[in-house]
Amino acid sequence: MLVTMNHKLYLLPTLFFSLAGWVFAETAKPVDVYTARVQEESLFESIMFAGKLLPANSWDLVAETSGIVENVYKYPGDIVKAGEKLLAIRPMAAGGNYRPYVVRASQLGRILTPVAAAGTAVNKGQQLTTLGSTRRFKIPFAATSVDRSILANIRSFKLRIPGISQVGLVASLHFLSPMADNGTGIYRGEFQASCAGISEDICRKLPLGSLVKVTGMKNLRKGIKVHQKHVVSNGSKVMLVKDGKVEFRSVELGESYGAEVEVVSGLKAGEQMITSYARYPRKGESARVITKKASRLKDSPKG
Numbered sequence: 001m002l003v004t005m006n007h008k009l010y011l012l013p014t015l016f017f018s019l020a021g022w023v024f025a026e027t028a029k030p031v032d033v034y035t036a037r038v039q040e041e042s043l044f045e046s047i048m049f050a051g052k053l054l055p056a057n058s059w060d061l062v063a064e065t066s067g068i069v070e071n072v073y074k075y076p077g078d079i080v081k082a083g084e085k086l087l088a089i090r091p092m093a094a095g096g097n098y099r100p101y102v103v104r105a106s107q108l109g110r111i112l113t114p115v116a117a118a119g120t121a122v123n124k125g126q127q128l129t130t131l132g133s134t135r136r137f138k139i140p141f142a143a144t145s146v147d148r149s150i151l152a153n154i155r156s157f158k159l160r161i162p163g164i165s166q167v168g169l170v171a172s173l174h175f176l177s178p179m180a181d182n183g184t185g186i187y188r189g190e191f192q193a194s195c196a197g198i199s200e201d202i203c204r205k206l207p208l209g210s211l212v213k214v215t216g217m218k219n220l221r222k223g224i225k226v227h228q229k230h231v232v233s234n235g236s237k238v239m240l241v242k243d244g245k246v247e248f249r250s251v252e253l254g255e256s257y258g259a260e261v262e263v264v265s266g267l268k269a270g271e272q273m274i275t276s277y278a279r280y281p282r283k284g285e286s287a288r289v290i291t292k293k294a295s296r297l298k299d300s301p302k303g
Helices: 001-026 144-153 201-206
Strands: 032-038 040-052 058-062 068-070 085-091 101-104 109-111 129-134 138-144 158-159 169-175 189-192 211-227 238-242 245-250 252-257 259-266 271-279 286-287
Touching: 032 109, 040 144, 040 189, 040 252, 085 129, 138 144, 138 169, 144 169, 144 189, 144 211, 158 189
Parallel strands: 032 286
Antiparallel strands: 032 271, 040 138, 040 211, 058 129, 068 085, 085 101, 109 129, 138 189, 158 169, 158 211, 169 189, 211 259, 238 245, 238 271, 252 259
8 A cells, every 4th residue: 555655646746747848838839819900990979869759840730611520531640641531521501411521631741639539529720630741850859058069060860769770760950049048058959850761661650759869979089999808907908919929008998989998098000909819818928810710719808
């Protein structure tokens, strides 16, 4: 038993040094990395307003005679063409053999308000319903003095509607009051949006009267952004390849842009930032840049 134990104790140093030699040989090899060239780009500031989505134009339809509503053919939300029947009215003075007065749509539009119900008495000149434009909309909003100065430098906006595809829904600033409200200091404004480039089906589904958001982007300056997962050492450094060696560079971060973050200082355009690697790189070791990303390379984690 003693001989066996001594034999095992003799093997331990041998195994240790063999393993250490293998580890040293592996780490002495250049680390394979994939890099991205740091680029300067335009940085933007977003500004968002909220308001109700309403038809850009609306038209009231009124009764041209007094009588009793006999039939209703269309209802709120329906889109009607010019000349389509909306309802029929039995004239008040009509006898047994009468011809109903038919109210027709004056133009293409969406019915916005309830149509006078069947059996309802209406008077001449009374409002029966309201039609709204079907492909142009407005979004009234309120702005502060700071908002007003930013809006002056933005030309296009995106309309964001919950549950509706955003493709092509572009808004523009139609009106902004030159003077603030005396009581609140708020400026009143209006965006307009069009269904140009939008399918008729999507346009019909736009939820009129619902709260929507309008977002604009202001070009601030040129700068550098990197993906947040490439910022390591608790968000204070990035890994670079410089002169064939791995460098851990301290950086100062600024505004966040979703998954990306602005680098205020520490990086220059044209430098090679490590984004993936075969094993975690060590400071100062040699690096071999892989020109095409291999599946065995791991994305740089946020460390």
